[in-house]
Amino acid sequence: MRETGGQAQQLVVDRVLRWLRVLRTDLCTLRADPLPPSVWLRWLAHGVVCLAALVIALTGTAELMDGGALGFGLAFPIAAAQGGAAALALRRPLPAWWLSIGATVAGAVALHGQVTRVDGSGFTWPWTASGIIAHLFVLLLVGLRVPTRVSAEVLAITALVTYVLQGVWGASHYQSTGVVAVALSAVVVVLGTALRGRREARAELGRQTTITEEERNRRALLEERSRIARELHDVVAHHMSVISIQAQVAPHLVESPSEELRENLAGIRQNALEALTELRRVLGVLRAEDPDAPDLVDRPGTGTAPHTPQPTLDRLDALVENTRAAGLSVQVDVQGTRRPLPSGVELSAYRIVQEALSNVLRHAPGATASVRLVHYLHGLDVRIVNSRPTRTVAPSPGAGHGLLGMRERAAMLGGTLRAGPRPDGGYEVAAYLPTAPPGDLDQVSESKDGTA
Numbered sequence: 027m028r029e030t031g032g033q034a035q036q037l038v039v040d041r042v043l044r045w046l047r048v049l050r051t052d053l054c055t056l057r058a059d060p061l062p063p064s065v066w067l068r069w070l071a072h073g074v075v076c077l078a079a080l081v082i083a084l085t086g087t088a089e090l091m092d093g094g095a096l097g098f099g100l101a102f103p104i105a106a107a108q109g110g111a112a113a114l115a116l117r118r119p120l121p122a123w124w125l126s127i128g129a130t131v132a133g134a135v136a137l138h139g140q141v142t143r144v145d146g147s148g149f150t151w152p153w154t155a156s157g158i159i160a161h162l163f164v165l166l167l168v169g170l171r172v173p174t175r176v177s178a179e180v181l182a183i184t185a186l187v188t189y190v191l192q193g194v195w196g197a198s199h200y201q202s203t204g205v206v207a208v209a210l211s212a213v214v215v216v217l218g219t220a221l222r223g224r225r226e227a228r229a230e231l232g233r234q235t236t237i238t239e240e241e242r243n244r245r246a247l248l249e250e251r252s253r254i255a256r257e258l259h260d261v262v263a264h265h266m267s268v269i270s271i272q273a274q275v276a277p278h279l280v281e282s283p284s285e286e287l288r289e290n291l292a293g294i295r296q297n298a299l300e301a302l303t304e305l306r307r308v309l310g311v312l313r314a315e316d317p318d319a320p321d322l323v324d325r326p327g328t329g330t331a332p333h334t335p336q337p338t339l340d341r342l343d344a345l346v347e348n349t350r351a352a353g354l355s356v357q358v359d360v361q362g363t364r365r366p367l368p369s370g371v372e373l374s375a376y377r378i379v380q381e382a383l384s385n386v387l388r389h390a391p392g393a394t395a396s397v398r399l400v401h402y403l404h405g406l407d408v409r410i411v412n413s414r415p416t417r418t419v420a421p422s423p424g425a426g427h428g429l430l431g432m433r434e435r436a437a438m439l440g441g442t443l444r445a446g447p448r449p450d451g452g453y454e455v456a457a458y459l460p461t462a463p464p465g466d467l468d469q470v471s472e473s474k475d476g477t478a
Contacts, residue, residue, distance in 0.1 A: 052120075053183075057118070078163060079112040082105070082108055082156050082163075083108070084109075087101050087106075089154055090136075090154065107132075111126035111160055112164055122168075123165070127183070127184065127187060130152065130161065131187065133152075142199065149201065151202070151203065152191040161184070161207070165218065168215070169214065169215045174222075180215070184208065184211050243430075258336075258370060262305060263305055263306075266302050270302070274295050336369070337376045338369070339367070342397075346397070352387055354393075354394075354395055356394075357394075357396040360399045362402060374435040374439055374459055375406055375457075377431070378435060378443075383395060383397075386453075389453075390453065397409075397410050405458055405459060406459045408456070408459065412454075432455065436459060441460055443455070443456070443457040
């Protein structure tokens, strides 16, 4: 039983020591806790608090000298410390709170002789009116900027000091202000803590909104890349199928082919077939989220049915006719010699024109558009320009990621894309899509102003 009692006492002592260490960490600090940054509103708040601190110092001095019968040499330092604590709390709230408590205790001790006299005037004690106002300023700023636990500790010590002065030490002839001071302090601390919690909640909401927007943009980027990959699957699969067929036919085009040639061609065909199999698996993964996507090739931003051939610039006339049927006046200008282009370039150019014209229909009602294609020796220049809209733009339900998809298509081919408003109020989308690998482009210097 003795060991159990000793262990319980040791446990209590450990908890008290731990609590004292927490108090020392929370309250015995000189760290700065400035107000949140703002523009003129911050300086307005600073000016109001500093003016209040000056008023507290002056009225507190007069109050201690007239009602408390203290000399100027004692009344002014006490009142100045209380007013200075309110100003100091703007930058260092916890040291300001210690200064306010110390000034209050010093004032209570200095006034104790007056309030214990039989002929005393019944002066307010242990808190003076100016001391209460100054301490409330300090507690409000403490509650606004320190954690809730620290605010609760500050309030508890304020109540404890008030109890010791008024309840334990006490006096005989005075007007009690302890209960009023503690009650108002509790209200101010709760108000400051609530305002601080609201500010932190708004800041956290802003951070979460930013994170959500970034995640939404990232998801849109990944979805657009996935859609581009689905469309390019047919292009790559076509080339692999051609390689496989050519490898199968090649031995029949050579008279008495050697065994090594047969083996090499068989290996090429086998590798091509395996690559096709892997492509189908990858495409299955990419289409797994929406396997039943409808065939809406002529509508940008939609899924592509598994067996629909990918569009090329040969279908540009049909696209323009469909756009004109929707009410948009479109002019087409093709310059340069039309040469066979890589399938990826054909597909990307078609999709860029398609998306740009769709944006004109949605965001520029009443405008006219022009499509200009310039074929160069090692690239294709695509330019879509629309005039100023003549009617009010209606809100669009789209996700607004069309430009993102166009940039991804151009970047995938090593090209560039520029989009932005024009001085006349219209809009322009300009893309350059190289038709040669990047290594070949480094060796070829070509001016777009030259003849294709």
